[in-house]
Amino acid sequence: MTQAVDPGVPGGSGAGGGAGAKAAIIGLAAGLLLTAGSALAVRSWTSTAAEHLAEPEKEKPKVAIADQAEVAYCTPQFKQVLERVLHSCGLAAEGEGARRGCKPADVKTFASISDDDFNALFTPLKDRGGVIMFDEGRDELDDRAKKLLEERWYARKGARYFFVVARASKTGSQSKNNALSHRRANSVMFFLKQLSNDPEIEQKVGLLWLGNEFAQLSKEYCSWPNSRAEEKCDEEPINRSAFVSWVDCRL
């Protein structure tokens, strides 16, 4: 079967007039041009992307990196003492039998600063930390001490290290006070272990125990948050204590 063919239709032939053929040619040309143009445009877009990909981004948006907290009181001097405590008092040590804590002689050696300067380093921690008070000659934590300790422990935020600076009062012999101070630090540590059930607590808590030969607290420290705020306070009871605080410094 044959069919009449319109000469003006794309692919058509015959005697239908030039206008139809012209329309077909223009349509065909437009189609070719548009297709080629779109293909070239796509090629150009992908090439541009490839060029950008190969060259480093000049103004790459800066992304913050997650890290522990670092606040204003982390002065170089504070961090120096902190670092020495970490290395000298066992936090940075690994493995079984690694030494835990620092005795007064160690502190005097590594801190290399005066008593007052040492205490002043902790002044910015006044509100972050707390003073856990003990009875005379005792190392047991009472309920108020446990409550304050628990509050401070749970308020960790971005801190990496928890410091415990235990003290014994000025009265009594140096060796007795050293031993008592040590036991107080251990009481705090024992309670924290029970509270946190954290297998890595040894890497978080730094223990220092001071006798009456270094960095005793003055009466002014009675105004710091402590576990016996309602009781009379002076230089004797304030030194029957353990100062505890998270420290928001990076090392």
Add this chain to the structure above:
Amino acid sequence: MFSRGSKAPAVIALVASVLGLIFASNSTLDYAAHLDRRLHNVHCSFIPGAAAVPEAEACRAAMYSPYSALLKDQYWGGIPISLFGLGAFCFFAAFSLYLLLAGERASRRTLAFFAVVGTTPLLVSLLMLTISVTQLGQVCKTCAGIYISSALLAFGAITAWLSARTDSSRPAVSFALVPAWLVALGVTALAPAVVYAASAPDQRPYITQCGEIKQAKIKGDNPVKIHGARAVQPTMLFEDPLCPTCKAFHDRLVTENIIEKLDIELVLFPLDNDCNWMLDSALHPGACIVSKAVLCGEGNSRAVLEWAYDQQEYLTRAGKAGENTLRSVIKQRWGESMLRCVDDKKTDVRLNNHLHFASENNIPVSTPQMYLGKRRVCDEDTDLGLRFTLSQLAPEVLK
């Protein structure tokens, strides 16, 4: 509708084709620009030729969706479907131009062919519109531009045929031209896609350049486990339940059925300075509380997380309204016991441990983040390049 011999239908079809061409070009250009793995503005307007803008969430969501491209496993980002539109509209523009110039010399068969093929973009548009509404929950303006152009084209093509179908004075053409035109349509529709596939840059050297995490697992009883039904790939995700990008990412994992192949350890990383010390201000107020709810979900954590994503806008508003509003929303959905858990100090500690895990690993402060084993998946590979990246780094996930 139009008188016999009217050129209006051809004009409509031509205008529609040119509009479709512009919208498809914009869409393709946006897609191709992202092949450089950087963030770009996106065209998202009903106005043809309008500039690309940074705020174009609906268009960005459409672009990142699994429906925006084909062959995503083989090509980074896949072959965008707008390329086929681009090619097809070239054909329709040229054919419309011919019909306009030929006028009454165009045969009825030619017009019938045009009426049939001229409706195909509309059918595809209807399909994509349905997907947009039902799967993405939004319609991007550039896509809508293509849909409208397709509808106009179909209108022009059909009315052109209707106005000429009783016109016996028109010449006839050989039926053999019909397959030839179909081939031409196929070639023009495929040409841009073929060029794109051949010239798109090789992304393989870049997908392994985003580093590794120091610790592949979070310690103790802290992790939130989401174990897919056919889990084969250990994966760590850092997410914030009130982060829209995390929601979009999670939706992609679910929609593409990837999540069932992942053994996920979810680390909650709320971008809310209420608990996250790494921020000066809250990007997503309330994210800390919602994160604690996810932690409290325990075996049901995925359900709580997905609830948070589903209700993200509402929860975000509640978070801005204040802690108590948010807490009452959580209580209403998950009950009193969930709220007790959220308020428990141990949950605070758990969430804090998640944040410390992030800081110990010095990860970027951004969400979401995905780690396949210890290897970090680059941000740009979690959206456009997700399937390609998985096909390269964890092919078993796509099997």
